[in-house]
């Protein structure tokens with residue numbers, strides 16, 4: 001059933017299954033990065049697009065994750081949907097999205113999400129939470145009429161270009177299925193792994 005399949009089509013299939021199952025935040029995925037010296041870190045981000053051979057998310061280009069991605073573009077992503085008993089693992093490298101791609105997505109964000117994206121110096125220490133609230137209030141006053149904050153240069157997308165996928169399907173008595181696709185000489189090589 002998995003052999004010979006396109007892993008992107010499988011990803012889309014499972015994402016639509018998770019959506020139809022009304023899994024809250026089914027598009028949330030763990031993103032693991034590592035510093036140049038190999039120290040790992042992980043956090044959740046939201047999948048915003050998965051087409052043209054990439055899986056994309058948006059964030060702050062001055063954040064810890066972005067600093068790590070600059071030093072080391074390799075990432076791992078994980079989805080887990082308990083209701084479906086499915087885990088999907090993706091590994092690959094990131095490429096920064098173009099300014100026009102980031103602009104296009106930024107414009108779809110609700111006004112208050114634009115405010116928080118522009119006001120937050122993501123991952124930097126706050127002396128006091130009031131600093132953040134004051135920055136948000138200032139933007140709300142400045143752009144309240146147009147209800148549109150210009151995209152700051154420090155905010156935008158990343159495309160993860162996968163070189164490995166694993167589809168893990170929970171089965172009775174822990175005899176789970178693991179279907180791995182790894183890119184080898186521009187072709188997807190399929191293997192079933194032991195659980």
Ligand SMILES: Cc1cc2nc3c(=O)[nH]c(=O)nc-3n(C[C@H](O)[C@H](O)[C@H](O)COP(=O)(O)O)c2cc1C
Pocket residue numbers: 025028041042043044045046047057058059060063064065066122123
């Ligand atoms: C469900 C969920 C979804 C999130 N989605 C995003 C996202 O799409 N982009 C983002 O920058 N942070 C997102 N966050 C916040 C990140 O997990 C993280 O706190 C933030 O990006 C800073 O991470 P860093 O300091 O490692 O760069 C999300 C958090 C949760 C719990």
